[in-house]
Amino acid sequence: MSKKQTLSLSPTERRASIALASLFAARMLGLFLLLPVFAVAVSGLPGGDDPSRVGLALGMYGLTQAFMQIPFGLASDRFGRRPVVIAGLLLFVAGSVVCALSTDLTWITLGRAIQGAGAISAAVTAWLADATRPEVRTRAMAMVGGSIGLSFAVSLVVAPLLVGWGGLAGLFWTIALLGVICLAVARFVVPVVPLAPRPVHPARPAQVLTHVDLLRLNFGVFCLHLIQIAMFVVVPPLVIRLGGLDSAGLWKVYLPVVLISFVFMVPAIFVAERHRAHRAMLRLAVAGLVVVCALLAPASHGFWGLVAGLTGFFVMFNILEALQPSLVSRVAPPELKGLALGFYNTSQAFGLFLGGALGGLLASWGGPAAVFLAAAALSAVWLAVTWGLRPLGTGH
Numbered sequence: 001m002s003k004k005q006t007l008s009l010s011p012t013e014r015r016a017s018i019a020l021a022s023l024f025a026a027r028m029l030g031l032f033l034l035l036p037v038f039a040v041a042v043s044g045l046p047g048g049d050d051p052s053r054v055g056l057a058l059g060m061y062g063l064t065q066a067f068m069q070i071p072f073g074l075a076s077d078r079f080g081r082r083p084v085v086i087a088g089l090l091l092f093v094a095g096s097v098v099c100a101l102s103t104d105l106t107w108i109t110l111g112r113a114i115q116g117a118g119a120i121s122a123a124v125t126a127w128l129a130d131a132t133r134p135e136v137r138t139r140a141m142a143m144v145g146g147s148i149g150l151s152f153a154v155s156l157v158v159a160p161l162l163v164g165w166g167g168l169a170g171l172f173w174t175i176a177l178l179g180v181i182c183l184a185v186a187r188f189v190v191p192v193v194p195l196a197p198r199p200v201h202p203a204r205p206a207q208v209l210t211h212v213d214l215l216r217l218n219f220g221v222f223c224l225h226l227i228q229i230a231m232f233v234v235v236p237p238l239v240i241r242l243g244g245l246d247s248a249g250l251w252k253v254y255l256p257v258v259l260i261s262f263v264f265m266v267p268a269i270f271v272a273e274r275h276r277a278h279r280a281m282l283r284l285a286v287a288g289l290v291v292v293c294a295l296l297a298p299a300s301h302g303f304w305g306l307v308a309g310l311t312g313f314f315v316m317f318n319i320l321e322a323l324q325p326s327l328v329s330r331v332a333p334p335e336l337k338g339l340a341l342g343f344y345n346t347s348q349a350f351g352l353f354l355g356g357a358l359g360g361l362l363a364s365w366g367g368p369a370a371v372f373l374a375a376a377a378l379s380a381v382w383l384a385v386t387w388g389l390r391p392l393g394t395g396h
Helices: 011-032 051-079 081-101 105-117 121-131 134-189 205-210 212-243 251-274 278-299 303-331 334-386
Strands: none
Touching (some): 011 134, 051 121, 121 134, 121 303, 121 334, 134 251, 205 212, 205 334, 212 278, 212 303, 212 334, 251 278, 251 303, 278 303, 278 334, 303 334
């Protein structure tokens, strides 16, 4: 087999990658649809005038996700990816229905907790890792990462239209429908991939928890998503103020930025795979994040400087979103891949949870510049931690 053929996705790999990326995209669209409109849409419900309760309802999903990623990842190692993903999606649909039928914020908060309990990110990522060879895995992960970014941009366009059509209940019914579509994809479209055979002396879960390189990668995804959410505490108001837009027009900035970032991200992933330079590309992207975040502080005084900085941020973000889970799947013992990705996604969820709180505190203390400079400082710490990542072969 030639090197070019080796670096091409096989038909089965392509089918699995497209199906799982579509599943991820539909599910994440169901979550992102709430972000632009939730605080406004719940204002007329009992409890909807209390910002702390609104924040709890919105954040409850991430909290239950953080606690359930590890059990779901471990279960997928033991019982297979498909049944665990289907069980998680059933919880997601059930939680969405609870929210759609709710008439006060308390029941919506409970529904959000049920939605989050279906924590399938680790199982889906492990399924994708099972279905792809190491030399093309990062490209497959990039398809998932790209689908998530596109879902975010689409949600900014669609969410206000859905709320205007059917109110908050209509939005949650749409989210439930997206969950049902994901169920169909998981059940009928994604090809069956057998789990790796268990070795005579299987690795112990404690080895995953204490593995130095896995801890470095977990710290990395924690930093990446803390920075993302902290930045988006201050970025939307900046875009509105500097660009003369309203909230319904944010997509006019986000959609081009996300699409342009894909154009630059794809060659970086190809280079990393062709030359097996995943570790070097990871360091380069984190270093780029340091520079972009530091430059955003002065650049954010003008609209086009802000747009250029956001484009640079999403280039680095998308590269890192593709590289890191691919590296986790290479480093982890094959029989505990789901558990390792469970720890990874738990770290991500805690980053999301803390990013909003810390971003708000920094913004109230020092404005957007404080958030951008703090993000640059945290990225620099991440770069130092990542520098110790040991050389990786093609892995498992």
